[in-house]
Amino acid sequence: MALESLNDLFVEQLRDLYDAENQLIKALPKMAEGANSVELRQGFEEHLEQTKEHAQRIETIFEQLGQKAKAKKCKGMEGLIKEGSEALEEDMSEDVKDAAIIAAAQRVEHYEIAAYGTVRTFANLLGETEAATLLEQTLEEEKETDDKLTQLAEGINVAAEEGSGSKSKSSKTTTTTRKKPAA
Numbered sequence: 001m002a003l004e005s006l007n008d009l010f011v012e013q014l015r016d017l018y019d020a021e022n023q024l025i026k027a028l029p030k031m032a033e034g035a036n037s038v039e040l041r042q043g044f045e046e047h048l049e050q051t052k053e054h055a056q057r058i059e060t061i062f063e064q065l066g067q068k069a070k071a072k073k074c075k076g077m078e079g080l081i082k083e084g085s086e087a088l089e090e091d092m093s094e095d096v097k098d099a100a101i102i103a104a105a106q107r108v109e110h111y112e113i114a115a116y117g118t119v120r121t122f123a124n125l126l127g128e129t130e131a132a133t134l135l136e137q138t139l140e141e142e143k144e145t146d147d148k149l150t151q152l153a154e155g156i157n158v159a160a161e162e163g164s165g166s167k168s169k170s171s172k173t174t175t176t177t178r179k180k181p182a183a
Contacts, residue, residue: 002181006122006126008012009030009122009125010123010126010134013071013118013119013122014058014061014062014116014119015058015070015071016071016073016074016115017115017116018055018058018059018072018075019071019072019073019074020076020111020112020115021051021055021058022055022083023074023077023078024053024077024081024108025101026049028045028047028048029044029053029079030085031084031101031104032044032045032048034088034097035101035149036094036095036097036098037152037156038116039152040098040156041086042146043058044105045178047145051117051129054138055113057134057137057138060134061130061131061134061135064130064131065128068167077108077111078108080104080108080110080111082106083178084105084107086106087103087104088101090109092162095162095163096163098156098160099156102149102152102156104159106149109142109143109145109149110146112142113139113142113143114138116138117139118135119135120135123135
């Protein structure tokens with residue numbers, strides 16, 4: 001399909017994002033299962049529910065636009081998920097694996113932040129205020145998820161560095177603690 005207008009590009013980008021969110025809905029349970037940190041696992045489980053809401057918001061936008069909610073293969077997300085899956089299969093200590101999973105997850109979040117920022121801007125330019133509001137809501141949630149991953153990484157990365165060179169095959173109940181910032 002030839003893209004003749006910003007509106008055409010907007011719809012095309014929404015289709016790409018819709019596929020990206022649906023790919024994540026399938027990938028997040030695997031990431032949660034592969035996480036050793038309880039907090040990280042819970043974070044992925046919570047983000048799965050949020051990701052389902054993101055996909056529903058896109059469906060709502062399609063409905064508002066009078067368009068069918070149709071996905072277009074998101075090759076960028078496909079590649080990011082493939083990299084994350086490879087991290088899950090690597091032979092490494094639990095803390096290092098969690099650090100690798102967080103790194104992969106943050107790449108996904110940054111990709112989504114860029115994509116949602118772009119489509120939100122398109123929606124604003126096209127006068128699609130309801131769509132822009134929904135897209136802004138999702139954009140803010142993606143930023144919050146990225147912040148949460150950064151906070152988790154602060155503890156997990158230190159543990160990975162401290163345990164460098166050792167492989168722990170203990171049960172998946174490892175937890176990390178992090179210092180709360182001073183008020």
